[in-house]
Amino acid sequence: MATADTMYQTVLRESARHVTLDLRAVTFFDSAAIHAVVRLAQQLPGAFTVLPSRQVLRVLEISGLGEQGWLARP
Template sequence: MSADRVVVTVTGEVDMSTADAMYQAATKDNTSAATLDLREVTFFDSAAIHALLQLADRFGEGLVVHPSAQVRRVLEISGLSTQPWLKER
């Protein structure tokens, strides 16, 4: 993590019981940018999408998301697969 960017690595399921924890981890310490490593996420629901969109609103161009195949599929179905913050690694 640099002084202005937080890197959050998420594994397992992101759902209504864990999405807020992902959001909180990415927004701690008043950082101005965030990288979400979601390559080990196995389930991603609408609460997770909502948290992700909140992070996109907060960080704008400062957000980078590295998705797993499952996350990419959910974002494709949701019409979010062309967002500039979505990156392959």
């Protein structure tokens, strides 16, 4: 929760054709982080990829987001 908004703002501040959010080292992923990732996916349609850790993937699957096109599978 403490870093979700910072992550969101940082990604949007940078100019890029495609953004890959590398979360492979993340061990805790809460609803604030889910919200930030979903907002980024909406802001960057077709230009956003998330590389999840096992824990992040599990949380996204439980949240019903496991089949999103922006979610890379290991």
